Amino acid sequence: MARVRRFGWGSWGLAVALAFAASAPLGGAGCAKQVEATAPTVAPVLKPIFFETGSDAITPEQKIVIANAGKFLNRSDWWVLVVGMADSVGDPTTNAKLALERAEAVAAELRKVAPVSPPARIRAYSIGEQLSTGGSTVTERKVEFVFYQNDGRTPEQVISDSRTIADDLTKKAVN
Helix, strand or coil: CEEEEEEEEHHHCEEEEEEEECCCCCCCCCCCEEEECCCCCCCCCCCCEECCCCCCCCCHHHHHHHHHHHHHHHCCCCEEEEEEECCCCCCHHHHHHHHHHHHHHHHHHHHHHCCCCCHHHEEEEEEECCCCCCCCCHHHCEEEEEEECCCCCCHHHHHHHCCCCHHHHHHHHHC
């Protein structure tokens, strides 16, 4: 009978299951064979990458968050939508373009730290100012990482199912 132990995985607090098969000794009586479990079954929710007004520049501190996303991708078979967002100040078309530029900048940095195969596992996507609640706050000028299993859903379906963007959807529904 296999036992399952859970250990914290990095700063995310994700659990990595390690199975110990007591019936398969290695090298001697009483030694258990250690087998690493398959990919995580729960996607992490990482901090968003925030941006200054009109900018897609990534700071060194933000590269740490991107590196954490890369670690998860390298250790799993999950896919990620890098979702760019904008505040509602200015033209909606310009904001959608800027949100995509932000998503593409973060996706490019993520590809450097996680050269995954196929490359389509990292996809930049813009929702522009669709979830903006009005005004110009840094919390609306951001990129979120939405991890998902590639099961044929559209980006819109992945986003609407995401617990990562749930707070933004709730705020928008209230306003």
